[in-house]
Amino acid sequence: MIDIQWTNRTMVNTVIAMTHLRGLGYLLGLQGAALLRGMREGTADRAFVERRIDEIRQLLDDPALNADEGVDASLGDISTNDVYQQWAPAYDGPNTMIDLEEPLIHSILDDLPLGTVLDAACGTGRYAAHLAEKGHRVIGVDASPDMLAVARKRLPDVDLHVAGLEALPLPDDSVDIVVCGLALAHVPDLVPVMAEFARVLRPGGHLVISDAHQLLSYVRPTLARYAEDGAPPSILVEHHRPLSAYLAAALPMGFQVRHCAEPKSPRESRSQLDEPLSDPPPTHVSWEIQGWCPEAAAIANDVPSIVIWHFQLDDEAKSGQ
Template sequence: MNSEFRVRELLLGIEGLALLRHAVDGDDAFLRARVADIRRFAAEERGPEELPGDGSAISELDATAGYAAWSTVYDSLPNSYIEVEEPVVASILDGVAPGVALDAACGTGRQTRALTGRGHHVIGVDQSPEMLAKARANTPEAEYRIGNLEELPLADDSVDFAVCSLAMTHLPELTAGAAEIARVVRPGGRIVVTDLHPFVVALQGQCFFVNGSDDLAFIRNHVHLPGRYLEAFGQAGLRVRACHEPLFNGRLAPGGYEEFIGDAARAAWDGLPIVIVWDLEVPA
């Protein structure tokens, strides 16, 4: 795909966001440091060789190519989104009786593993063969199928529970994905949908990861405000039990462009929700 970002502009954006959010009540030394960094980056006083990834372009990959590449490192890097999401999801899973469960867009199978460990028979579905291979190796006792969120390879009313983690943000619109998940869950069943919080997607946008040795790439996210989720869930006949919005925990991905300006990045995201977790049910 032709779309691409550059590291220098990303650094400037994070510095500017940190400055904007703390301009009124921030420490003077912190604010001066942000202004100084912005001046240096804007004046290109730091050469490309001093920037993460040598300041090279960040290429966009579609979901197929992106997750094929990302699968090689997905489980090995700290991820603040997963770290704040998992305790919320775990508390919901602990209250769900074992049954037949769907892990939609299962990726490398972290929710598949969590569900299997709680006694569910799990069907993991993902569009990426590479991700499914990782999931199968991680939790071989589960069942796996190739498929996408908008056309799940399951019969109507065939599972008791479904989870879809950090995936619907890749869809340009939510209606079809929500309807498909609702279609396969039996009346009285439960659904958990988690996603990048629209604040994060609106401010930063994309899923950046290291592609190959040190090149950065991203997979497109779309901004879906809470009202859009509610509209899609309502059209699918789902009832919202709860909505959780866990906050940024201070973790930055090691070696990434944000760690390069850690003080600014932590200040930019401090106190913001970075994940949204929907606890849903199919009316009996």
């Protein structure tokens, strides 16, 4: 699709990336992922393969799925701030990603000595609250004013700033710990962010990160969002990376790896996949329609959900900067 814009009397052609989202395509993709994984791991016996083929035939013949013509969603016509403006009031509600991630991050943070902590991309202040309760001096930054508004109500005594991760409003060598939870997928380039983390950390300081895992993004891709004003659907641009990308950005800054984990969501949290749905699927792609092929979906979803890193800034590297 070509969007023709006029700027200072000059015609500019802007290519807008479009993604076609259709429930049938998504379900067939899950079946294919399950088949390939079974072949790779040696668990795809004849009965398993026949079940996948039978389900694929049923999906292709299903009238409701075939009646859904899908939607074309533009990539990047919605910003991170737009999304978090919608999320802010309900962000602290039930969230399986946070339920998996928080205990693991807490276990790392709780073993570190008390000090000054930067909660980078603090959102509604879930880590800031935990750290303040433990006795740390906490500073929070987030690019979303709506998320920070929730954090300010929750933490009136914590120093909170509207700021992006590429330009932190802190002096050099001013914090002992940086924690950044489930936010780096919104950052297009990790290098300037890691450089800022290294700049504000004192020698020997700790960096604790969680991020959505790249493997999960293939099974649960970012879905289209529908504006209240009836505008065409749009997909938020996210940056899901291999593990090597974090190392490539962190190690040159003087960070050393202390711990890395790739936890999976427990099977119980995906109980909605246990039984096929009897109702017609929604008119747009939703993760809920995985229930139409629960066995394939359970296998495809059996991947790490999150990556967790604990880095420590090398004393000599910091002194040499």
